[in-house]
Each structure stands twice: as C-alpha cells, then as structure tokens.
Amino acid sequence: MAGSRIGSRMNPVHSATGNLMTAIAELAVCAVWVWVAVGTTRSLRFLTSNAIPFSKRTIWLLKILALIVGAGGVMGAFDELGLSWYLAALPAGAVVFFALTDRVNEIVVPQPRHTKTSYRPVWESYRRLRRNVLLSYAGVAIAFVGAILARAFSQLPGLVEKLIFVILGLILLSSLANLYYRIWKLSYWPCPRCGSAFRGLWAFPWLPKRCRYCGLGRWEENPEHGP
Numbered sequence: 001m002a003g004s005r006i007g008s009r010m011n012p013v014h015s016a017t018g019n020l021m022t023a024i025a026e027l028a029v030c031a032v033w034v035w036v037a038v039g040t041t042r043s044l045r046f047l048t049s050n051a052i053p054f055s056k057r058t059i060w061l062l063k064i065l066a067l068i069v070g071a072g073g074v075m076g077a078f079d080e081l082g083l084s085w086y087l088a089a090l091p092a093g094a095v096v097f098f099a100l101t102d103r104v105n106e107i108v109v110p111q112p113r114h115t116k117t118s119y120r121p122v123w124e125s126y127r128r129l130r131r132n133v134l135l136s137y138a139g140v141a142i143a144f145v146g147a148i149l150a151r152a153f154s155q156l157p158g159l160v161e162k163l164i165f166v167i168l169g170l171i172l173l174s175s176l177a178n179l180y181y182r183i184w185k186l187s188y189w190p191c192p193r194c195g196s197a198f199r200g201l202w203a204f205p206w207l208p209k210r211c212r213y214c215g216l217g218r219w220e221e222n223p224e225h226g227p
Contacts, residue, residue: 026080030073037066037099044107049188051197053213054107063099071095112195119192120221126189133186136179143172191216193223 036043040063044054054062071092078088112122147168187203190196191211197203200212209218 024077026073026077030070030077033066033070033073034095035070037063037070037095038102040066040099040102041105041107048197048201049185049190050107051109051188051190051195052107052201053109053196056104056106059104059107063102063104067096067099071099109190109195112190112192117223118221119216119223122192123219123221129182129186129189133179133182136175136182139175140172140179143168143175147172 040059041054044052044059044062074095075088075092078091079085147165150164150168187199188197189199191198191214193216194211194214196211196213198211198216199208207218210216
C-alpha cells in the first residue's frame with residue numbers, strides 16, 4: 001500500500017517531466033519551420049546556397065506551408081506543458097505576426113564571374129569537390145570501423161578506454177558534419193554559365209547531362225556553345 005501511494009505521488013512528477021521533454025522535442029523539430037516562416041527569402045537563399053531561383057509566388061507558398069507547420073508545432077508544444085489554449089496560442093500568434101510582416105522578394109541567382117574563354121577551371125573545381133565528397137565518405141567509414149575495432153579488441157583500463165571512445169566519437173561526428181557540408185555544396189554547385197544549381201532544385205545525386213536551367217552540357221568547356 002505504501003509503495004503504491006509513493007508511486008501515485010511520483011506519477012505527476014514523471015508526467016510533468018515527460019510533457020516537458022515532449023514539448024522540447026516538438027520545439028526542436030518545428031524550429032526550422034519557424035525559421036523558414038519568419039524569414040523565408042533569407043532561409044531559402046541559405047538552404048540552397050543562393051543557387052536556386054524562386055518566384056514570389058513560390059516563396060509565398062513555401063511561407064504558408066512553413067507557417068502552418070511551424071506555428072502549429074509551437075502551439076502544440078506549449079499545449080503539452082498544460083497551458084490553456086489561448087496562452088498556447090500567444091507564441092504561435094507571434095510566429096504568424098513575424099512571418100506575415102517578413103518581406104518577400106524574388107530570388108534571382110547572380111551571374112557568375114568566370115572567364116569567357118573556357119569553363120575548364122570551373123569544371124576542375126567541381127571534380128575536386130566531388131573527390132572531396134568521396135574522401136569524406138571514406139573518412140566516416142574509417143572512423144566508424146575504428147570505433148568498432150577499438151571496442152572489440154580494447155584491453156585498456158576503463159578510464160583510458162572511455163577517453164578513446166570519446167575521441168573516436170568526436171572524430172566520427174566531425175567527419176559526418178564535414179561530409180554533410182560537402183554534399184550540400186556539391187548538390188547546389190553552380191553552373192559555370194548561369195550560376196544556378198547545375199543539378200536543379202531537387203539536387204539529383206548524379207550530374208545530369210545538361211544544366212537544369214540554361215542547358216549547358218556536362219563537361220562543356222567552350223562558352224560559345226549554346227544549349
């Protein structure tokens with residue numbers, strides 16, 4: 001009986017902690033959507049490395065989508081904390097206010113300042129970036145295998161073993177961050193002629209035969225050739 005009474009007293013504490021963690025998780029998930037909603041043009045420039053043109057209409061559609069998801073997520077997160085609906089609606093209303101007062105501008109990709117005689121140096125930079133992505137994949141694989149081998153064959157004292165795992169974990173995390181950054185740069189690599197992403201908005205994993213925007217041929221070096 002005493003144990004059940006103690007358990008019933010602790011349940012509200014566990015419930016409150018669970019609600020708090022759920023609210024934090026929801027806020028973390030919808031944070032990106034809120035960022036896109038309140039600064040749509042700036043966030044799109046950043047996310048696409050300023051290599052994708054967007055019309056005002058498209059930006060407004062993306063803003064409305066981000067606003068629905070972001071504001072709804074904020075309201076849901078505060079509702080998890082037990083606030084009444086009108087109090088939970090206040091931060092969501094703030095998101096709506098800042099999103100609607102944000103100025104929307106058409107995104108025009110700036111023209112590249114490359115040599116007018118040959119695109120060869122630009123294609124060489126693309127090959128280097130692609131090679132660096134492959135090296136980053138290899139680095140992540142080596143760090144992962146190293147962690148497994150260290151765990152399997154380690155006979156070191158506990159403190160030393162933990163220190164090694166911390167170091168290997170940091171190496172793995174930094175390798176993953178470096179890999180994702182290079183993949184992002186490769187996905188939105190700008191066309192030598194028009195400056196827009198050669199692979200297009202959806203960033204196909206392969207290099208298409210022609211630029212999705214201006215039609216420049218893959219590996220084409222002569223600026224005089226048309227699409």
